[in-house]
Amino acid sequence: MTESAQPSDLNVPELLQALAGFADLEQQTLHHKESRAFILYIRSLCDPAFVSGRLVAPFYELGGGEAYAKYLEGCPGRQEAANTQEALALLLRGYLLIQTEEGRVTLVDALKAQVSPVEETSDESIVQGPSDSLTEALEVNLNLIRRRYQSAHLKLETVILGSLSQTKTAILYDESRVDQTVLAELKRRLDGIKEGKVEVLQAAGELERLLSEDPLRIFPLLVVSERPDRLVLGLSEGKIVILLDTTGYGILLPSTSNDFLTAMDDKYQMPVVGLFLRLLRYIGVAITLWLPALYVAFTSYNPEIVRIQIALLIAGSRATVPYPAFVEVLLMLLMMEFLVEASLRLPKAIGPAATTVGGLILGQAATAAGLVGNIMIILVSAVAISNFMIPLNMMSFTVRVLKYFFLALCAMFGMVGLVMGLVGMVMYMSHLRSFGKPYMRLYLIRNIRRTFKRARGG
Structure with a gap:
């Protein structure tokens, strides 16, 4: 100079x-x-x-x-x-x-970045495939992605967000595959965030909330992941990846509802096995959403739908319960929510043991005292286990909230309320857009056809 x-x-x-x-x-x-x-x-x-x-x-x-x-x-x-x-x-x-x-x-x-080393993923469990996860250093994350995606078409743009935090944000996309309308929309929203005088930006989830223009939405519209292989797969499909400095998570957009129920291990398994695991997750979501609501509907409004043996079994287990089925289900579901939150907030050394022992004691004591029925304990356990089958926490939290919506409808209207809630949820999801792309794009039927075609060698 x-x-x-x-x-x-x-x-x-x-x-x-x-x-x-x-x-x-x-x-x-x-x-x-x-x-x-x-x-x-x-x-x-x-x-x-x-x-x-x-x-x-x-x-x-x-x-x-x-x-x-x-x-x-x-x-x-x-x-x-x-x-x-x-x-x-x-x-x-x-x-x-x-x-x-x-x-x-x-x-x-001359910056000296104090960051954690590359470690195994903690939120998205791994059965088969690469185990490294993103770190708090942007340069390290870019290295993890470029090592897996060695293409000259992979472009990188940077922008600074947050007037106080000055968070360096990277935008990656494959120039030959990306949808230019989605890229233009992303830049427009990022400009809006800068003009909106956001002072501090520290997490990918915070940016995801700012990029989604509907503040009252309940479904996540953008995938937030810590796995580089998931982000690289999205780049190959024409999606855009956003990485923030100081956070170990990346954002993938646009996203569909199917993306939140797909684990990366499905891509590494045999096609039929991967399809079976994906079907299990859809069944698990259905159990989490509708099993408590169906129990209330069958018990309080429509016992004639189930077989007489099941109706008598439910009635016998609730013989000593002093309050309606809706209160019984709500009480046990809230107790399960308390245990889940306690397991997340307690120190890792005592969290799992404390919540496991607490759940066993509470369940046994509640049934022995006649406050809840034996079938209710089985139902709550099934709901909790099926909710944990969802691979991404963002959708898992959404499903945890939605089941109370269906429970309230069935408590007021019985099976009619369940049908009303299902139709309303489908209409709402069909209305959602992720950067202009339909959110309710289910690839399940196409995946089934592709699996059988691959199995035949076609």
Whole structure:
């Protein structure tokens, strides 16, 4: 950078005034014979080994002056700031400022990122396939994806979100496969987030909420995943991946309802096995949503639908229960919700044991006291187990909430309420759009045909 190209709006004294009160601000003047250089950086953000070995030591080795200025021009991670505000923003992101005696100012990336190493996935369990997960470092996550997707068509764009957090956000897409209308819509919404004066952005789930324009929706419209292989598969299908610095999750868009019920292990299994596992998850969702509601409907409104032996069995188990079936189901479901939340919030060393013992004691004591029926314990256990079959937590939480909606309808209207709720849910899901794409696109029938065609060798 020549002296004539030095921006006149960058004022170092003004920069020092803006950084007044920073106890971790480091400013030094380097001397070597007749040469001098002034360095300025925030000590808690910068790597001291990099500063000493790559920036300070070469000043003395090269003797400063023009040779050191040329060295800085070829230094990796070098940035130019047009004014004081841009220089301040770069310093707050871990850059180091160097001003030579000629007045030339250079900013070099010296950030020391404190991140966790690449570990196994914790939220999405693995049976077969790669086990590494995303980390809090954006550069590491980009490495994990580019190693798996080695295509020249994979493009990367970056944007800064959050006026205070200054979160670096990366947008990845395959230029030859992406839908340009979806990409344009994404950029429009990101511009809206920047104009909306969002101050702090720390998590992918927070960005997912901001990108979805309907604040009252109950279904997740974007997949939030920690698995690089899921994101790479989405890129190959023409989808867009969003990665945030400081968070170990990525966003995949646009998404359909089928994406939330598909585990990556389905892709690695034999086609028939993968199809069977996917069918099991759909059955598990149906059990979670409708089994408590059906129990209330059969018990309180429509006992004639079930066989007489089952009706008598339910009536016998509820002989000592002092309140209606709706209260019995609601009480046990809430108790199960308490146990699930406790298992998540307690320390990992005691959480599983405490909730398991607590569930056994509560269930046994409730049936022995005649507060709930034996069949109710079986029903609640089946609902809890089937809810855990959903591979992505975002959809699992949605299903946990929706079952109370169906339970209330069946408590008021019986089987008619269940049909009303089912029709309303299908209409609502059919109305949803994920970046303009239909949300209710079920690939189950197509997957069945593809599986049998593959099995025949076609």
